[in-house]
Amino acid sequence: MRAAVMRNREIVVDTVPDPVPGPGQVLVKTLACGICGSDLHALRHADHLADTAERSGVSGVMDPSADVVMGHEFCAEIVEHGPDAAKTLAVGTRVCSMPFLIGATGLSLIGYSNDVPGGYGELMVLNEGMLLEVPDDMSTEVAALTEPMAVGAHAVAKARLGPEDLPLVIGCGPVGLAIIASLKRAGAAPVIAADFSPMRRALAEKFGADIVVDPAEQSPYETWSSAGVPEGFDPLMALMGAGPKMKPAVIFECVGVPGILQQVFEGAPKDTRIVVAGVCMEQDRIEPFFAINKELNVQFVLGYQPDEFTETLADIANGKLCAEPMITGKIDLDGVPAAFDDLASPERHAKVIVEPWR
């Protein structure tokens, strides 16, 4: 099959062996696959990622010196059932799946494995038991957004939102947008979102953010603190446990670069819950005393639960979750190398969809 392959720290388009479905697996053709920021990072910092993942207990990490077909945000079509398949879904059915493959050798991360190709290739194998049928009236490219949208749903679930909580989303790339959508689904208001990029701020509004801030113009923390002050609030009284309390603050960190966590520590008011949804793969520096003095809570998050993934597909389909405006471009396999360059600029794209059969 043809595939965009990570090889020698580059993306090249080449022909690679077709994957073969094992027992209980299906062969699918990839209809659409989103490019994830983590893939850009994996390309740039392949060795470091492999090292960090292994040290942090991720098993079966890819060897960056061998070929990898990345891509884990996909919608696909069943082509063939493997041995012992129950054939619950017929050939031709459009499906989504969490990007995990359980096989004879254990669990593989689809898109970060030397053995299991991801969605930047024409064909994949998936576990039959993990397939979710895509509703007929849902477009293929929007179905491919299920994975990144589930990341947002999970981050919001881990935030344990209360009815008074006032959320601030720092960074409006795909993760930030998915979080805004899930916050709106949960009924949070007002949702405040911040990004330096005009295009991303416009997308944040489309996704339902109530107040959108350019950090170059005004502090997102101040915008949000002033929205959280109740009538009659007295800081000294509050310190002694009396009088009206500030609304509980929840910051979603969706940037994932060194320094951003300390910046949030400095900007956040007392008792803020911080959900770290940005994936910083590098070493970072913090001053713990800022977090100690404010009694901050930091919830690091990654991925989603199976039920969150299933519910995300359903809620995109029934309109409870805004997703479609995230797509800013569609390309074929030959366009993948250039798209990796384009995505480095927040003004050009949010989510680029690869259509290998285009």
Place this chain on the structure above:
Amino acid sequence: MRAAVMRNREIVVDTVPDPVPGPGQVLVKTLACGICGSDLHALRHADHLADTAERSGVSGVMDPSADVVMGHEFCAEIVEHGPDAAKTLAVGTRVCSMPFLIGATGLSLIGYSNDVPGGYGELMVLNEGMLLEVPDDMSTEVAALTEPMAVGAHAVAKARLGPEDLPLVIGCGPVGLAIIASLKRAGAAPVIAADFSPMRRALAEKFGADIVVDPAEQSPYETWSSAGVPEGFDPLMALMGAGPKMKPAVIFECVGVPGILQQVFEGAPKDTRIVVAGVCMEQDRIEPFFAINKELNVQFVLGYQPDEFTETLADIANGKLCAEPMITGKIDLDGVPAAFDDLASPERHAKVIVEPWR
């Protein structure tokens, strides 16, 4: 009055002006005052502490170039009522108080202020409304432990313990011991505690720790992970959300030096809640991906709520909270400079009590 004074980065014993009670305040004589690890840190890193505290939003921070009488863990006796005092408690009553003074100029931290002397002096002023009477059958030195014990009670409260939670206490200095006591009060079992110091491990046992680990001999994380594995546990099943789950893990970090947080990130299993009770005043380095990959939750804590302070005094008195074994030495004011040196060694002391009138 006589006092042990922080002056030019040293502790010197000298005569300083007597404090004068304002409206609603009382003059007290300090009967006993514990030396806190934060005071040792404040002496060594006075400038850095003042700078960090100010940048992190603490107001009214002490000027380290002027005199400070430290000491915030005290039991005192009422000597005189200031103007407009309600005189609810008579002269001669033994009292405790949270170490805050609210006066005409706002809130001062008793023991970290240039204007308000702390418990390393013969006299202090306190707000009448914040006084707690010490029960007759409670010793003065044990009453002085109310403050550090309340720190432990607050840390455990912030951990939101569930019935299945398996706690691990890293570091068995006074903060760690206070946390062990509060964990036992909450009914947590088994409580696992780790410290390199044999004396501190012996104290941890006195405070009720069920399993005590020397990290030089065995990994506290492994000890505790093996205690948390339920029958029939399958990591792959658990990843997919099925089968028995690991017991929820709660790590109390009570060391507070750079590097310990990353060490906990590396040792902790997935979904661990980490309560940071150690006060690290320096810059620290972390690798966020370890925390992201394991979806760790980090709750930074400081101090206590007024009700926690009140309840701590009551529960030490009624025997629900073990406190007394923490005291490893009692000194007079002239002994304070040497005690600051002694406390740097974990083998010599846990809590040293200063008795200014001794």
